Amino acid sequence: MRESQFSPIGVFDSGVGGLTVLRELYRQLPQESILYFADTARLPYGTRSKGEIIEFVREILTWMSERQVKMVIMACNTSSALALEEVRAEFKDLPILGVILPGAKTAVQKGKRIGVISTPATAKSNAYKQAIQEIDPTAQVWQIPCPEFVPLIEANRIFDPYTTQVAREYLQPLLAENIDTLVYGCTHYRHLSPVLRRLLPSSVRLVDPAAAVVRSAEKELELLGLKNPETPLPTNFAVSGDPNTFARLSRQWLGFSPTVEKVYLPVPVL
Ligand SMILES: N[C@@H](CCC(=O)O)C(=O)O
DSSP states (O other), X not given: OOOOTTSOEEEEESSGGGHHHHHHHHHHXXXXXXXXXXXXXXXXXXXXOHHHHHXXXXXXXXXXXXXXXXXXXXXXXXXXXXXXXXXXXHOTTSOEEOSHHHHHHHHHHHOSEEEEEEOHHHHHHTXXXXXXXXXXXXXXXXXXXXXXXXXXXXXXXXXXXHHHHHHHHHHHHHHHTTOSEEEEOSGGXXXXXXXXXXXXXXXXXXXXXXXXXXXXXHHHHHHHTOOOOSOOXXXXXXXXXXXXXXXXXXXXXXXXXXXXXXXXXXXXXX
């Protein structure tokens, strides 16, 4: 069997960050079946080199292709910033969507003084600044690397006072610049919204690229005639690390305890 309308959409991240995109899929495209992969054995991605990220993404896409996904959403800014172009050129028959462009498009609709919080790799890549200023050259962009956020979220320490302290430090230079818009430039960070919201003036608009990438996915599926006309299958969850840890952590965001499969990458191309 080859991929068809009935095939799942592949969604991946290094960990639980991509669940913010998965929730948007449930909201906007509830009829689609999903294959969710978290590369928890190799997390965090945000401090890795471009070469490593490209290699990891290549392995994930190879595995997802074997599972006959009809489309892949990179629910990971670091992968979108560092590997999207390369893997699109390699996996020509597979529609692959990244989160940066949808995020940038939303940000320019919201403001002119835009702060982007992200992993160090995404900040260093300048991907957001370039994407935003290509659409609106008059927009000003400040990119702040936040290396401590992903380990804190994966350790379930969101409501730890230490996390608030770290967040205050990361936001300080953006507040000094009087930003009017803040982009969650890492899919994990949406999980921090209760903490971040309290530290920001209410006038600052928050942009989550998840909503926009799912809107793009819907358009693309329509265009390709690949929308699922049937009832979806239950989401398949897979991780490269410990399935129980992932199941326990993700429950609070999913509202159910997922059954999680362990997979071993790399998988050779058949
Ligand atoms: N979810 C992350 C990857 C985080 C990490 O593993 O550093 C992102 O959007 O960039």
